[in-house]
Amino acid sequence: MRPAETPLPPSLAPSPAQTPPVHAVLDAKFLPPAGQSIQVLRQALCEAVRRASGQLVLVSAPAGFGKSTAMAQARERLEADGVPTVWLTLDRADNDVSRFLSGLSEAVNRLGLDSGSGDAVQTLTHAQAPYALFLDEFEAVHEPAVLGLVREVAEHLPRSAHLVIGSRQLPQIGLSRLRVRGQLVEIDADRLRFNASDVIDFFRQRAPAQVLDAEQLRRLHQKTEGWIAALWLAAMALERSDNPAEFVDRFSGSNRAVADYLAEDVLARQPEAIRRFLLRTSLLRQLDASVCAALNPRTDCAAMLERLDAEHLFLTPVAGAQRTWRYHSLFADYLRTQLEREHPDEVARLHLAASGWYESQGRPVPAIDHAIEGGDYPHAMDLLDEHAEAFLEQGRMRLLTRWFSSLPAAQLQQRPRLQMVAVWATGFTRGPWEAMDLLDHSGAEQSPDPYLRAHANGLRPMLLAMQDRAEEGLRLGRLALARLPTGQRFADTALLNAMAHITTISGDAREAQQLLDAARHEHGGGSTFNRMYTESLEGQLDLLQGRLRHATARFRLAVDATHAVNLHHTHGNAWAGVFYTSVVYEANQLDQAEHLLNVYLPLARDVGLPDHMIVTHAMRSRIAFLNGDVDAAAMALTELEYLGNQRKLPRVVASAKLERARLLQAQGNAAAAHDELVRADDPTLWAREQQQRLVVHDVQYMALARLRWAVAFGDAGASIEPLRAQLQAATAQGRRRRALVLQLLLGLALQRTGDSAAAMQETGSALQFACQEGFMRLILDEGPAVGALVQRYQALHDSGQVRDPILGEYLQRLLAAFGPLPTEPEVGAELAHGVLEPLTRKEIRVLQLLVEGYSNSAMAEKLFVSDSTVRTHLRNINTKLGAHSRTQAVAIARKLGLLG
Numbered sequence: 001m002r003p004a005e006t007p008l009p010p011s012l013a014p015s016p017a018q019t020p021p022v023h024a025v026l027d028a029k030f031l032p033p034a035g036q037s038i039q040v041l042r043q044a045l046c047e048a049v050r051r052a053s054g055q056l057v058l059v060s061a062p063a064g065f066g067k068s069t070a071m072a073q074a075r076e077r078l079e080a081d082g083v084p085t086v087w088l089t090l091d092r093a094d095n096d097v098s099r100f101l102s103g104l105s106e107a108v109n110r111l112g113l114d115s116g117s118g119d120a121v122q123t124l125t126h127a128q129a130p131y132a133l134f135l136d137e138f139e140a141v142h143e144p145a146v147l148g149l150v151r152e153v154a155e156h157l158p159r160s161a162h163l164v165i166g167s168r169q170l171p172q173i174g175l176s177r178l179r180v181r182g183q184l185v186e187i188d189a190d191r192l193r194f195n196a197s198d199v200i201d202f203f204r205q206r207a208p209a210q211v212l213d214a215e216q217l218r219r220l221h222q223k224t225e226g227w228i229a230a231l232w233l234a235a236m237a238l239e240r241s242d243n244p245a246e247f248v249d250r251f252s253g254s255n256r257a258v259a260d261y262l263a264e265d266v267l268a269r270q271p272e273a274i275r276r277f278l279l280r281t282s283l284l285r286q287l288d289a290s291v292c293a294a295l296n297p298r299t300d301c302a303a304m305l306e307r308l309d310a311e312h313l314f315l316t317p318v319a320g321a322q323r324t325w326r327y328h329s330l331f332a333d334y335l336r337t338q339l340e341r342e343h344p345d346e347v348a349r350l351h352l353a354a355s356g357w358y359e360s361q362g363r364p365v366p367a368i369d370h371a372i373e374g375g376d377y378p379h380a381m382d383l384l385d386e387h388a389e390a391f392l393e394q395g396r397m398r399l400l401t402r403w404f405s406s407l408p409a410a411q412l413q414q415r416p417r418l419q420m421v422a423v424w425a426t427g428f429t430r431g432p433w434e435a436m437d438l439l440d441h442s443g444a445e446q447s448p449d450p451y452l453r454a455h456a457n458g459l460r461p462m463l464l465a466m467q468d469r470a471e472e473g474l475r476l477g478r479l480a481l482a483r484l485p486t487g488q489r490f491a492d493t494a495l496l497n498a499m500a501h502i503t504t505i506s507g508d509a510r511e512a513q514q515l516l517d518a519a520r521h522e523h524g525g526g527s528t529f530n531r532m533y534t535e536s537l538e539g540q541l542d543l544l545q546g547r548l549r550h551a552t553a554r555f556r557l558a559v560d561a562t563h564a565v566n567l568h569h570t571h572g573n574a575w576a577g578v579f580y581t582s583v584v585y586e587a588n589q590l591d592q593a594e595h596l597l598n599v600y601l602p603l604a605r606d607v608g609l610p611d612h613m614i615v616t617h618a619m620r621s622r623i624a625f626l627n628g629d630v631d632a633a634a635m636a637l638t639e640l641e642y643l644g645n646q647r648k649l650p651r652v653v654a655s656a657k658l659e660r661a662r663l664l665q666a667q668g669n670a671a672a673a674h675d676e677l678v679r680a681d682d683p684t685l686w687a688r689e690q691q692q693r694l695v696v697h698d699v700q701y702m703a704l705a706r707l708r709w710a711v712a713f714g715d716a717g718a719s720i721e722p723l724r725a726q727l728q729a730a731t732a733q734g735r736r737r738r739a740l741v742l743q744l745l746l747g748l749a750l751q752r753t754g755d756s757a758a759a760m761q762e763t764g765s766a767l768q769f770a771c772q773e774g775f776m777r778l779i780l781d782e783g784p785a786v787g788a789l790v791q792r793y794q795a796l797h798d799s800g801q802v803r804d805p806i807l808g809e810y811l812q813r814l815l816a817a818f819g820p821l822p823t824e825p826e827v828g829a830e831l832a833h834g835v836l837e838p839l840t841r842k843e844i845r846v847l848q849l850l851v852e853g854y855s856n857s858a859m860a861e862k863l864f865v866s867d868s869t870v871r872t873h874l875r876n877i878n879t880k881l882g883a884h885s886r887t888q889a890v891a892i893a894r895k896l897g898l899l900g
Contacts, residue, residue, distance in 0.1 A: 028286075028324060029103060030110060032087040032134070033072045040198050040205075042070045045187060049074035050081070052185040053130070054159040056178055059166045061189035066228040067166040070192060071134055078132045078162065085132040085162075086110045095143035096398065097599050104149075107133060121149050121595055125156035132162035139168040147173050148598030154178060180861055193226030202231060212238075216248045267338070277304050279343065282335035283350050283373075287315075287325045294357035295350050348374045355379065365399070372406045380407065381415050388421045393490060395529030395561075395573055400425035420444060420455040424494075427459070428575070431608035432466035433647070439463065454486035462498035468610050468651060470505045470692065477502055485522075490530065493523040497533040504541055507693045509734075512541060529573070532561035536576040540695050543579075546736025548586065548773040555580035574603035578612045579695070585619050588776035588817055594623050608647055611696040613640060614655045618700070621659060622781065625666065628855030633663055651689070654680045655696070658705050666783060667852050668894070670713040677705055699741045699778065711745055712785070716752040723749060740766050741778055744786050751789060760796060763789045771810040780817055787818035820888070839880055839898065846873045847893050850886055 049057050049071075059067045075085050086107045094100040104120040111131045113123050124133065133153075141147065150165075151173040157163055165171065178184040194202065199221040203212060212220065224230040238244050267275060280295045281287055289302035296304075305325060308315050315325040327335065340347055351374020358367035364387045371380035384403065391400055404412065404422040412419060419442050427435035444456035461477035464470070477499045484492050496519035504512040516538050523530040539554030558576030577600040585593035597620055604612035617640035624632035637660045644652030657680035664673035686702040703726065710719045723746040730738040743766035751759035767790065770779060779786060794811040797803060815821070839847070842863075849859045856874075860867045874886070881896075883889035893899050 029089045033068045040202050045070045046074045046077045055183050055185050056154040057164040057185045059187045061192050065192040071166050083130050084111045087134045089136045090140050092140050097145045100146045124153050130160040134164045136166040138165045144602035145599045279339045294353045352376050377411050393527045397425040397428040401429040432463040436463045454488035455491045458491035458495035465502050473502045493519050493530040500537050505692045532558045552583040574600050586777045610652050614696045618659045628858040630852045698738050711749045716749040719749045763793050771807050787821045
């Protein structure tokens with residue numbers, strides 16, 4: 001039986017900036033475990049995987065239970081059935097969303113699926129052809145964005161597709177939800193354990209000349225409890241034992257101590273040359289002759305590896321162009337412990353040798369990793385001194401943060417220039433508060449080094465703006481601009497971008513545009529990070545002025561700036577990715593928006609920028625509500641409020657309450673929505689917001705929220721003049737997007753006061769502008785009442801003498817997105833007949849869930865019944881109420897007072 005393999009760490013993983021997406025090292029990730037002559041066929045497990053099309057198969061157990069081997073056998077079985085398969089071994093480097101998606105895209109290519117969309121996740125979830133994707137060593141992945149993408153694939157897996165995940169622990173990908181839906185097949189340690197028959201088969205293959213008798217095998221099976229790694233280690237020891245019966249008698253235990261004991265027993269019997277080689281190379285997760293030679297300069301490493309492979313000692317071969325192996329994870333841990341115990345002075349030198357080898361190969365990332373792992377911090381910082389600026393220009397902030405967090409603070413303080421790079425990286429990964437603290441303690445602004453002063457000059461205004469302190473940032477930023485140029489292109493460009501952001505907030509769009517033009521000229525295309533920053537900020541300017549099409553193009557460029565251009569736009573920096581997601585949502589591309597949120601919401605949450613957190617959580621809530629999951633919609637806003645309180649950001653807390661009021665209003669809960677608006681009303685905060693230009697509050701602010709509530713539940717007539725005043729101010733300020741929403745609400749208020757002609761005039765003006773720019777969700781999110789206005793305006797447009805075909809097509813798309821829109825006369829006609837038969841308690845509960853926005857499947861899950869039962873309830877409700885649609889049924893139930 002082939003033992004489990006050791007994950008490939010980031011130290012051995014090629015950097016995307018160093019290599020193309022499919023490199024020889026990355027290519028090895030797609031190689032399944034090499035077949036061995038000694039294997040026990042797991043027919044039942046293979047059949048379970050084979051039958052589980054359309055379901056996630058989770059193979060989960062601790063190390064040494066044969067997960068990878070069982071998966072590899074299942075893969076062979078599927079290939080024999082003609083199902084295209086691909087194997088992808090994950091490692092810690094796959095917590096980088098870009099790297100993971102690159103691997104997933106290559107997997108799609110190898111499966112031969114039609115990836116015309118360029119989006120690997122959507123290709124996998126919409127594939128018509130059968131396929132099988134195997135993800136091994138999934139325990140290495142913990143990044144929420146990556147987990148969200150895998151969850152998306154699992155939840156929308158096509159019926160003919162197979163997804164098989166091997167992991168040492170239960171992954172956080174919504175297993176409970178999948179389990180309830182019947183979309184999960186679990187193969188755990190109990191199912192993976194060898195039974196007595198498997199043990200006999202294994203030992204007869206392993207040592208036919210020295211087979212234990214049936215009783216001894218039974219006892220060995222009982223002592224190991226079927227743990228495959230322990231049996232495999234025992235077999236190795238038995239081959240070198242003079243008295244097998246005695247070995248079985250003294251063998252005991254089934255936990256980690258067994259591995260240590262057997263490893264020691266086997267290791268002690270090796271010649272000194274082999275033992276020394278094993279210990280010295282235990283620091284490497286992937287072995288080939290070249291890198292091993294760097295740690296064993298007087299050894300024929302190629303011959304040594306071939307010998308170990310031939311004797312089935314410790315190594316797991318990885319098939320490929322070059323002979324490459326990995327140590328069994330249990331052995332690797334033991335060997336490293338032994339190395340540190342027996343030769344503690346050699347550990348640092350071995351890491352340094354590995355670091356030097358990778359450095360000679362032009363691979364700074366693993367070179368730095370090995371220097372840090374070996375505790376050779378000066379060498380790591382020497383390498384960082386050489387390469388950190390390049391990584392900063394590339395926008396590789398998370399990689400830099402990982403390194404800097406591993407370096408001793410005292411030693412880092414001796415490298416002030418590296419400290420400045422650490423401040424930049426921290427600001428865009430752990431948030432501006434931690435970065436500001438580092439900057440305050442650096443003394444850079446008073447340093448005689450012009451490099452340090454230049455970076456501090458660019459950093460402080462930017463960090464202030466990121467902390468929602470734009471006024472302070474503006475004051476200090478103007479002083480900083482007067483010091484340009486400093487000769488440090490990255491810092492100067494970042495300052496120009498930061499000041500463009502701040503002047504946008506302060507309302508000076510012209511100055512912001514001039515600063516962006518200067519930033520573009522300063523970096524000259526040399527800094528991918530600053531190019532992302534510039535394009536993203538210009539996109540926000542466009543959005544504030546209602547230029548949705550221009551903004552969409554800008555955000556797309558910004559997202560792709562830090563990586564090779566791709567079609568799915570999920571590799572970008574969260575700063576730009578959040579706003580790109582918002583315009584995708586605005587275009588009503590909800591599946592794509594949800595997909596992007598899986599990537600960018602966790603990143604936005606980690607950085608903690610107020611606008612980014614508000615935008616992502618509000619979108620998450622609205623999409624969940626549209627999908628019928630009211631609980632998830634509320635949870636997203638609860639998390640937003642918690643984050644705002646935790647990080648002392650009152651604007652975030654108030655925004656969460658404002659969005660919750662909107663959610664409650666969409667559910668028809670007027671009283672609760674009003675109470676939430678009262679809770680969100682912080683006069684000082686909203687007065688300040690009215691003096692600023694923040695994209696997130698362009699169409700979501702307190703005065704507008706109160707008017708929206710009044711039009712829906714209060715005195716619509718009294719709202720007309722305040723709406724006109726707000727509309728006039730928005731128009732004067734060039735805030736076309738805000739004006740669009742205000743016009744829609746004004747049209748609704750006029751309609752409810754009986755002035756249909758004026759209502760159609762305002763609605764028509766709003767829709768004509770919305771058509772030009774392609775706005776969808778701004779209209780759809782105002783609810784069915786606005787949908788009815790759109791419906792009336794379409795009737796006027798279609799009956800007119802001059803028809804605009806582009807506007808006509810746009811109105812059709814809008815109405816199709818709204819869905820059924822019952823009219824008041826229809827409801828009144830049905831009410832005349834009353835309820836034909838009383839509704840049951842269960843039917844009333846279904847109606848309540850329907851009002852809350854639940855889908856059929858969500859209601860089924862909530863009520864613990866099947867989808868067909870929910871459909872039966874809905875048919876009975878329509879029959880009893882005399883309704884012809886869900887919307888009409890809810891309207892009738894409201895009129896009859898059935899919903900309280």
